[in-house]
């Protein structure tokens with residue numbers, strides 16, 4: 001397992017994600033649970049991404065900043081917030097149906113509005129809205145009844161309602177004294193309220209720790225430990241504290257990390273409800289992202305954004321229930337499982353519990369043939385969950401499974417296999433007829449490194465690509481090795497992003513075994529986003545076909561070098577795609 005990599009901007013946004021060593025006993029339920037519901041709900045949900053007739057895109061909970069809504073105008077929305085369709089029981093039932101094991105709700109987001117009764121600030125749902133009900137209390141009761149754990153999201157640095165906290169204008173930070181005053185009079189007292197009035201709290205989920213001092217983060221953590229020693233804390237408390245690491249928003253990593261960690265994801269491109277955001281992920285995409293995260297040892301927390309009346313969008317609840325139906329027959333391959341060292345298998349991902357391996361088939365295997373590279377002992381029964389027995393052949397290099405034909409294949413078919421893996425093949429195995437991706441994180445590098453590039457297009461809709469960067473002409477190289485089972489013709493494609501160069505393009509070279517092919521890489525059209533006054537670099541990746549190669553059975557070595565230019569080119573992956581005549 002590799003350590004968390006974080007570059008400077010990510011550190012500033014999400015906090016340094018230092019490794020946390022051995023997880024404490026309080027975290028044992030967390031690693032068993034694996035799948036959770038995140039809920040973003042607040043005054044912004046009532047606006048639904050629209051202000052004075054204009055539509056806003058990306059993170060709906062940021063509308064006060066993006067639409068330049070004044071403090072007074074935004075506070076007045078509390079007077080209209082009357083979510084009469086809210087039913088804590090409907091939400092907990094949805095979480096149960098979806099197969100989710102715990103819920104985290106925005107007790108207070110950056111807008112500063114508390115969704116619970118607070119004595120530290122009257123800007124809360126009970127005192128400031130006609131609704132007047134403490135939704136955190138109702139949800140806590142419904143969770144207890146349903147056997148779900150409940151955690152609270154609390155924005156500890158940004159509070160756009162309080163002049164003493166970090167506001168909507170990041171160029172105007174508060175003074176140290178003012179920020180301390182806000183921490184002492186609102187943030188800490190409210191966290192204390194959350195840990196005193198709602199029974200057992202599973203976790204407190206902090207966000208955007210950037211300006212927190214070490215002492216400030218420590219004081220918050222001490223407060224939580226004193227009140228509820230079993231309550232987990234995420235890494236966004238800041239300064240390397242907390243019990244588990246939260247990766248970047250919507251970041252599904254390509255490698256695993258030490259200790260407890262999670263991916264938090266949105267169903268569309270927002271967290272808080274936006275009526276016109278219909279960019280929903282399908283049930284299959286969600287199940288695939290869940291599998292990818294769990295197979296790398298993390299938890300997956302997926303967000304719903306109920307509307308201003310408290311209704312969960314229909315597409316969202318339908319999709320979650322579809323994944324839940326898959327989990328009813330396939331949950332044993334997700335909950336309480338461990339990752340394995342075998343990643344980037346040609347057909348998908350692997351999880352493990354004891355001597356049982358679970359093969360999650362994210363790609364349709366060709367002719368029902370699945371190859372699991374590695375050397376195995378004691379290969380026992382294999383069967384496809386919800387289907388039946390699977391034929392299994394053992395060779396010194398790999399296992400070959402042949403799936404039964406099914407009329408109605410599962411969203412993500414899973415094969416359960418009792419086998420102890422003596423040695424998992426670290427090298428990439430390419431199967432004839434299936435694409436083979438060579439990820440940047442799996443290359444052997446000389447004179448260059450791998451970083452996670454991230455960008456957004458709308459606002460807060462983060463995308464990530466691990467890339468090989470800093471390749472210098474002739475002196476740096478990236479090398480992959482892989483073994484092909486069978487010969488065949490394939491194209492080698494490179495996925496990359498490049499800034500413009502004076503010469504227009506740069507020249508590179510691919511060596512496959514003894515054969516050398518030079519090729520050009522052209523600029524991809526990266527630009528600075530201007531949406532909502534942000535100068536964020538939007539990276540564009542494209543795939544370029546280096547050429548067609550006939551590759552025989554056996555081991556192969558692919559080496560990339562750069563021949564010209566020194567400006568930025570980010571290399572994400574090489575893909576070998578079978579060419580079918």
Ligand code: H79
Nearest residue numbers: 013040059061062170207208249264271460534
């Ligand atoms: O609650 C969801 C988001 O609202 C929250 N995290 C998830 C779970 C989140 N808050 N902040 N961010 C995510 C990071 C946003 C950073 C930026 Fe900006 C917003 C970078 C550019 C726009 C603020 C304004 C910081 C720089 C300029």
